[in-house]
Amino acid sequence: MRYHTLLVGNPSFDVALRNKYIAAFGDACYMSEAGSFGCFYKKSQDACDDAVKIGEVSGNAPYDTGYMCQADGAGNYTLQIGADVANVTYINYQAAPRQTPFIEVNGMPMEVSGPYRNLTDPAGVGPGDPFLGNNSGVPDGDGGVLDQQKYVLQVNRKQNGGKIRSDLAGFTWTCTGADGGLTTCEELEFLEEPDSNPKSMFYADTVAQVHHVVPRKDPRCCPWGTNSYKNAAVISGKLNRHFSNNDPPTDEVKRLNGAQAYPP
Amino acid sequence: MIERTTRYGRLVFDRDAIVRAALRAYVEAIAGWHPFHRVSFAACSEPRWTGDLQRGAFYNGDGCGDYNVVGWTEAGVVGLAFELGFGPIEHLDLPVDAVTGGPDDVRGALPGLPAELTPALVLAAGMLLTGERRRGDVYVEEKLAGVGFWLHGDQVAGTLFDDPVDVGARQLAMWGLLQGGRLLPRAALFSKPQNRADVAEWARKQAPMHTLMDTVVNRRLGGPTEFTADEIEMLFPTPPDREQLLGAQLMLQKVGITWPGSPEIPEPPKWTGPNPFWRQP
Numbered sequence: 001m002r003y004h005t006l007l008v009g010n011p012s013f014d015v016a017l018r019n020k021y022i023a024a025f026g027d028a029c030y031m032s033e034a035g036s037f038g039c040f041y042k043k044s045q046d047a048c049d050d051a052v053k054i055g056e057v058s059g060n061a062p063y064d065t066g067y068m069c070q071a072d073g074a075g076n077y078t079l080q081i082g083a084d085v086a087n088v089t090y091i092n093y094q095a096a097p098r099q100t101p102f103i104e105v106n107g108m109p110m111e112v113s114g115p116y117r118n119l120t121d122p123a124g125v126g127p128g129d130p131f132l133g134n135n136s137g138v139p140d141g142d143g144g145v146l147d148q149q150k151y152v153l154q155v156n157r158k159q160n161g162g163k164i165r166s167d168l169a170g171f172t173w174t175c176t177g178a179d180g181g182l183t184t185c186e187e188l189e190f191l192e193e194p195d196s197n198p199k200s201m202f203y204a205d206t207v208a209q210v211h212h213v214v215p216r217k218d219p220r221c222c223p224w225g226t227n228s229y230k231n232a233a234v235i236s237g238k239l240n241r242h243f244s245n246n247d248p249p250t251d252e253v254k255r256l257n258g259a260q261a262y263p264p
Numbered sequence: 265m266i267e268r269t270t271r272y273g274r275l276v277f278d279r280d281a282i283v284r285a286a287l288r289a290y291v292e293a294i295a296g297w298h299p300f301h302r303v304s305f306a307a308c309s310e311p312r313w314t315g316d317l318q319r320g321a322f323y324n325g326d327g328c329g330d331y332n333v334v335g336w337t338e339a340g341v342v343g344l345a346f347e348l349g350f351g352p353i354e355h356l357d358l359p360v361d362a363v364t365g366g367p368d369d370v371r372g373a374l375p376g377l378p379a380e381l382t383p384a385l386v387l388a389a390g391m392l393l394t395g396e397r398r399r400g401d402v403y404v405e406e407k408l409a410g411v412g413f414w415l416h417g418d419q420v421a422g423t424l425f426d427d428p429v430d431v432g433a434r435q436l437a438m439w440g441l442l443q444g445g446r447l448l449p450r451a452a453l454f455s456k457p458q459n460r461a462d463v464a465e466w467a468r469k470q471a472p473m474h475t476l477m478d479t480v481v482n483r484r485l486g487g488p489t490e491f492t493a494d495e496i497e498m499l500f501p502t503p504p505d506r507e508q509l510l511g512a513q514l515m516l517q518k519v520g521i522t523w524p525g526s527p528e529i530p531e532p533p534k535w536t537g538p539n540p541f542w543r544q545p
Contacts, residue, residue, distance in 0.1 A: 129455070130326065133455060181401065186543045195311065207310065
């Protein structure tokens with residue numbers, strides 16, 4: 001459940017208007033997988049703060065400021081936006097639709113289909129579900145069974161001579177340099193085992209992690225990326241924290257979708 | 265010990281039980297490692313430990329970027345958790361200008377923290393990872409956690425109990441849902457019914473291994489201990505290669521569990537050169 005503001009106009013179809021809302025309200029606003037555009041907030045105050053700007057942002061008459069959001073006792077709010085007390089906008093506490101998992105690449109929405117796409121998903125993969133602790137159904141070779149996280153790492157090791165290789169080796173991004181200034185970081189080729197005795201003081205950065213390419217949770221903390229193997233990539237802890245739960249960069253998606261698929 | 269009824273169920277927090285469960289989860293994680301695979305669905309995928317049973321901290325990573333940490337002293341426990349995207353700036357309203365890279369970054373998750381628990385906070389925060397945050401032309405390193413709890417005597421509080429949004433609360437709730445002194449994997453309680461059943465079934469099938477870990481951990485609570493030959497045979501029926509065995513020995517040595525008659529193993533030198541991610545000119 002999130003706080004939903006009432007936008008003016010038809011941003012689901014009007015791309016220019018949609019971009020205005022995104023520029024003003026940031027990642028609260030998004031396209032849903034059903035193709036509708038809306039703005040949803042974790043906190044009612046944030047929704048109220050943005051709701052008063054909707055008139056101006058949409059290119060219509062600015063709303064009157066100086067009024068406070070009023071709770072209706074059922075989780076929803078109203079905000080007076082003109083001199084007439086009946087002139088209000090609504091902030092409704094309601095289920096937020098899932099953000100589209102398709103990533104725009106060269107202007108076209110593209111499904112993430114990374115290098116583990118040929119592994120068979122367990123039943124019931126879904127948005128927001130983790131790889132860790134979800135039964136892959138694949139035996140571990142020692143009488144037990146692997147969860148999805150361990151299975152992905154096993155598949156990676158098998159193909160890379162027993163070592164774990166980053167699926168984004170060579171990927172570059174801006175990071176902190178020696179003096180706290182900006183420098184370029186480059187993803188390592190080989191990563192440390194997540195369960196080994198640390199080999200360097202940089203272990204937290206160099207450790208291999210199984211990354212949700214479309215993040216497991218969106219910026220509003222709602223379920224987004226799934227635990228399908230198509231959505232998995234092995235990368236360093238440092239790069240994983242850099243990606244955080246932002247929209248996946250186009251370069252990342254292009255590289256992973258274009259990567260050779262690992263055999264099961 | 266204190267009980268609280270929450271949206272995650274009836275949680276019971278006990279300082280000694282949490283420390284024991286942390287030690288057990290650490291040992292279990294090593295037993296569940298590649299290539300040992302003695303436990304399926306271990307509670308922890310990236311285990312880290314510092315300190316001892318009186319004053320210490322345990323880092324419990326999920327291998328995918330999320331984690332939780334518990335830090336303890338004789339006075340009590342501080343628990344903190346992180347999910348990607350929900351650190352102090354995004355979720356605790358910490359201004360970028362207020363980032364210190366130290367424990368104060370995450371105090372917003374621990375309202376009302378008693379001064380007696382500051383050392384536990386320092387221990388816990390020492391295990392938190394950092395995120396890079398741009399401040400003008402430089403980056404600052406922010407300690408990463410978005411939710412927390414503290415336990416002091418018969419008092420317990422924190423955003424775990426108040427925050428309606430789960431940015432790691434389930435990870436922390438597991439510390440109040442210990443079963444038989446064991447930290448359960450989150451999937452044992454918070455996953456789809458079939459998966460919960462699978463996790464429970466594997467715990468049943470691997471009961472002898474869980475009993476072994478309880479035995480070793482209980483011995484360790486009385487002081488540093490060694491594995492018996494039978495325990496080693498059960499843990500490592502196929503002798504692992506030398507490097508993997510050494511890694512396990514070093515990890516267990518940190519918590520006072522050693523091989524029979526083995527002298528202290530020195531830590532191999534660690535890479536201390538420049539950050540390996542910095543692009544070479």
